[in-house]
Amino acid sequence: MAYSDKVIEHYNNPRNVGSFTKDTPGVGTGLVGAPECGDVMKLQIKVNLDTGVIEDAKFKTFGCGSAIASSSLATEWLKGKTVDQAAEIKNTDIVNELKLPPVKIHCSVLAEDAIKAALSDYKAKWGESAGAGQAAATATTSS
Amino acid sequence: MSQTVNYFEVFGLPRTLGIDAGQLQAKFYELSRRYHPDFQQSAPPAEQERALTLSALVNTAYRTLRDPIARIEYLVRLEEGRDTREGSAVKPAAPPELLEEIFEVQEMLEDAKASGLDDEGRNRLAAERDRLVARCRQEEELLTGALAADWDEASPAGRPRVVAAFKAALATRAYLRTVIDDLEAALDPAGETDVTHHRH
Numbered sequence: 001m002a003y004s005d006k007v008i009e010h011y012n013n014p015r016n017v018g019s020f021t022k023d024t025p026g027v028g029t030g031l032v033g034a035p036e037c038g039d040v041m042k043l044q045i046k047v048n049l050d051t052g053v054i055e056d057a058k059f060k061t062f063g064c065g066s067a068i069a070s071s072s073l074a075t076e077w078l079k080g081k082t083v084d085q086a087a088e089i090k091n092t093d094i095v096n097e098l099k100l101p102p103v104k105i106h107c108s109v110l111a112e113d114a115i116k117a118a119l120s121d122y123k124a125k126w127g128e129s130a131g132a133g134q135a136a137a138t139a140t141t142s143s
Numbered sequence: 144m145s146q147t148v149n150y151f152e153v154f155g156l157p158r159t160l161g162i163d164a165g166q167l168q169a170k171f172y173e174l175s176r177r178y179h180p181d182f183q184q185s186a187p188p189a190e191q192e193r194a195l196t197l198s199a200l201v202n203t204a205y206r207t208l209r210d211p212i213a214r215i216e217y218l219v220r221l222e223e224g225r226d227t228r229e230g231s232a233v234k235p236a237a238p239p240e241l242l243e244e245i246f247e248v249q250e251m252l253e254d255a256k257a258s259g260l261d262d263e264g265r266n267r268l269a270a271e272r273d274r275l276v277a278r279c280r281q282e283e284e285l286l287t288g289a290l291a292a293d294w295d296e297a298s299p300a301g302r303p304r305v306v307a308a309f310k311a312a313l314a315t316r317a318y319l320r321t322v323i324d325d326l327e328a329a330l331d332p333a334g335e336t337d338v339t340h341h342r343h
Contacts, residue, residue: 031246033237035314038321040246062249062325 003065004099010069015076018058020044026055028122030114034106039063041071043114045078045086047122054078054086059114066104070094070111078115083122089115146196149221150204158221160214160291171205211287212316215309218294222306237314245318248275252322252329265330272326279319286312 003011019042020027026047033040039062046056057075061068073094078086094100094108144153151158154170176182178198183191207213248271255264290312294305 031239031242033242033245033318035237035317038245038318040242040249040318042246060246060250062246062253 003069006098007065007069007100010072010098011065014059014068014072016056016058016072016079017060019060020046020056020058025049026122026126028118028120028125030117030119030121032110032113032117034063034067034110036106037063039067039107039110041067041110041114043071043074043111043118045118045122047083047126049126052082052084054081054083063110064104064107066098066100066107067110069098070100070107071114073097074111074115083119083127086115087119144197146193146200148200150207150217153201153204154208156208158218159295160211160218160287161295162208162214164209167205167208171201174201211291212283215286215291216313219306219309219313222302237318238311241315241318245322248322249325252325256329260329268326268330272323272330275319275323275326279316279323282312282316282319286316 020029022029024046026049028045028047030043031040032043041059041061041063043059044057045054046058047053048055057078059071059075061071074089077089077093081089089112091105091108091112094111095105098108100108149158153174154167156162156167175198178194178201180191180195180198183194186194207217251271252268255268258264260268286309290305290308293308294302297305
């Protein structure tokens with residue numbers, strides 16, 4: 001199967017690879033996996049607690065090229081967004097940007113799941129807004 | 144035999160997991176002979192075509208049901224009606240601690256590869272692989288043992304619960320197998336895949 005140029009570009013030059021210490025103020029961590037292929041993806045955001053803007057994002061993905069590209073792209077998109085704006089990122093945006101074929105759509109779903117998991121972890125840990133209670137509820141239903 | 148029967152029906156079996164391997168094989172031989180293209184040469188073309196389709200179906204059904212794990216994977220697909228319009232492939236939620244563990248092993252593997260694999264590094268990876276292989280085997284024993292027995296004894300109302308347990312165990316096994324494969328590949332870049340070959 002041929003990867004698109006954008007997938008290859010992200011795969012060869014992944015952006016924002018790495019991690020933050022979990023307990024750093026403003027850091028939210030999402031760790032998700034795809035049982036079909038065994039891929040695991042960790043995505044973290046670092047939010048400025050005064051402004052609510054995502055100042056930095058990092059990821060580490062053990063998986064195929066599309067999963068790496070999807071999470072790399074996701075971290076690029078996350079930076080500079082507010083937490084609420086970040087929640088609007090959809091897997092279909094990633095599919096369109098990377099021109100993922102149907103068999104690789106689940107990689108973009110994984111990236112969206114990772115964003116959501118990171119956001120709800122952030123809200124559970126650091127969000128004092130109304131969204132905090134909601135995020136905690138989501139976190140408990142996922143077990 | 145219709146071309147749309149499921150694999151259990153191909154062999155005239157109920158949708159249960161306790162299958163006698165000998166009986167399955169005997170029935171497979173019988174059906175193979177019945178639909179074998181060599182025995183259909185004097186049949187009309189439409190009949191020959193049908194036999195060819197059925198012959199392929201019998202082969203696939205046998206390969207699937209013969210393997211106790213593939214049998215369960217197939218049962219789960221069947222129960223969920225996947226591949227059909229109303230199919231609901233609900234993803235099982237991975238246990239968070241498993242994901243953490245897999246992630247840690249992958250990081251360890253990455254570090255080991257980055258620092259060049261010396262003997263000590265290889266031994267650590269091999270020990271990790273052996274530990275995970277044992278875990279994987281446990282999961283398989285759970286699937287083909289206790290859970291399969293649960294399925295065969297479950298009332299129709301109790302079946303969805305067993306299907307959910309199958310899916311969770313199959314997902315765990317899938318994660319373990321991926322990381323085991325990655326460890327194997329690092330320990331033996333030449334691509335030897337025979338696991339027993341690596342045992343010391």
